[in-house]
Every structure is written in structure tokens, then in C-alpha cells.
Amino acid sequence: MEKIEWLSQLRRGILEFSILLLISKKSMYGYDLLASLSKWEVLTTTEGTVYPLLRRLEKDKLIVSTWRESNPGIPPRKYYDLTDEGKLFLEIMNEEWSNLTTAISIINNGEVTNDDK
Numbered sequence: 001m002e003k004i005e006w007l008s009q010l011r012r013g014i015l016e017f018s019i020l021l022l023i024s025k026k027s028m029y030g031y032d033l034l035a036s037l038s039k040w041e042v043l044t045t046t047e048g049t050v051y052p053l054l055r056r057l058e059k060d061k062l063i064v065s066t067w068r069e070s071n072p073g074i075p076p077r078k079y080y081d082l083t084d085e086g087k088l089f090l091e092i093m094n095e096e097w098s099n100l101t102t103a104i105s106i107i108n109n110g111e112v113t114n115d116d117k
Contacts, residue, residue: 016053017097018043020082020090023063029077030054054080062086 022036037043057063064083067076
């Protein structure tokens with residue numbers, strides 16, 4: 001596997017996790033998600049990446065969308081919320097992320113011994 005392909009797959013997974021985390025905190029619309037993600041350079045992405053991901057998450061029943069009116073003169077926006085299934089999936093993702101980052105930190109810090117399991 002090439003370095004670029006590995007980074008791309010890693011980024012896709014982390015982006016999906018980040019979007020679900022953001023939506024779990026409050027209802028958000030697409031541009032709001034893009035703006036929130038752009039606060040961290042490593043998570044900055046484009047509409048061409050986020051909107052297909054949102055459609056897939058909705059198709060997978062992890063999120064649900066609703067149109068909401070905005071201020072006068074501003075078109076309605078499509079807001080996203082987690083479904084119950086999405087909340088459960090996010091709990092699983094959080095646990096796996098915690099396990100993974102702990103393991104990588106231990107390995108990276110050279111704390112692994114033959115007795116560790």
C-alpha cells in the first residue's frame with residue numbers, strides 16, 4: 001500500500017469519526033461542519049468530501065437530516081443529528097479510538113515488554 005493511500009484511508013476514518021462527534025454535541029448543517037473541522041488544519045476538508053460522507057451516514061441510518069428555517073432572507077438549512085443507532089456506533093468508535101490511541105502511545109513510547117499483552 002502506498003503512503004498516500006494509507007494516509008487517505010486513515011483520514012477518511014478520522015473524518016467520519018470527527019463528524020459524528022461534532023454532530024453528537026449539537027445539530028449541525030454542512031457548512032457549519034466544514035467550518036468546525038477547519039479549526040484544525042489536519043481535519044480541514046472540502047464540500048466534495050463532506051456532503052457525500054453525510055449522505056452515506058444518513059443512508060446507513062447513523063444520522064438523520066431535517067430542513068430548518070434560518071433568518072429571513074436566508075434559505076432553509078439541512079441540519080444533521082445522530083440517530084439512536086448513530087449514538088451507539090459513536091460509543092463503539094470512542095471505545096475503539098481510546099484502545100487504539102492507548103496501544104499506539106505505549107508502542108511509540110517504547111513501553112512494550114514481552115510480558116505485556
